[in-house]
Amino acid sequence: MEGTTHFLVILIAAIFTSNILLSNFLGMCSFIACSAQIRTAVGLGCAVTFVITCTTILNYLICYHILIPLKLEFLEFIVFIAVIAGFVQLVEMVVERFSPPLYYALGIFLPLITVNCAILGASLFMVIREYSFAQSAAYGFGSGVGWSAAILLMSGIRQKLRFAHVPKPLQGVGIIMMVTGLMAMAFMGFAGMVSIQK
Secondary structure (H helix, E strand, C coil): CHHHCCHHHHHHHHHCCCCCCCCCCCCHHHHHHCCCCHHHHHHHHHHHHHHHHHHHHHHHHHHHHHHCCCCCHHHHHHHHHHHHHHHHHHHHHHHHHHCHHHHHHHHHHCHHHHHCHHHHHHHHHHHHCCCCHHHHHHHHHHHHHHHHHHHHHHHHHHHHHCCCCCCHHHCCHHHHHHHHHHHHHHHHHHCCCCCCCC
16 A cells, blocks of 8 residues: 555655656657757756646645545546646746746747646556655655656767767667667666555
8 A cells, every 4th residue: 555655765766666757658758859958958857846746746735635525536637737737837937037048948848848748647646546745745756856867867868979870770769769768777777676656
């Protein structure tokens, strides 16, 4: 039962053994598109971590204090997406105001955080696994940090690949998908530490 799992275990597992991107492959589109530059990857990683943490917490409160008591669980998807969209709008306004270069570097992918399936996935996993408030907050933050770690690793690897001889058929998305698969296998090495999979 997930309710007995300590929130620190869930935090560590969300970053390493159950990385939302490398074990569930959620959020791949922005991961592939925005990992070409380290600066962009850092900015998007911070934005995703902020949004995924805050929306997981908010969606927990809304789900367990409004939707379930009123027997409106069938509205979970719509409510979760609305909360995510509202938070992304907030992040977009803040980034545009305080870091215009990052805002223009992220381009269309900043508003597309709204449809980043990793963010919705974290909220849905939180409900499916019946996490407590502390567990949900830890899982949301850990998922964001794990996604950010994956995009930063990919960004660093892509910087090195510029100086490597990549066979022509694998150039572009092909080599990125291969590297992502290798990263996922590498993260499987952490599987003996902790696990939160049902």
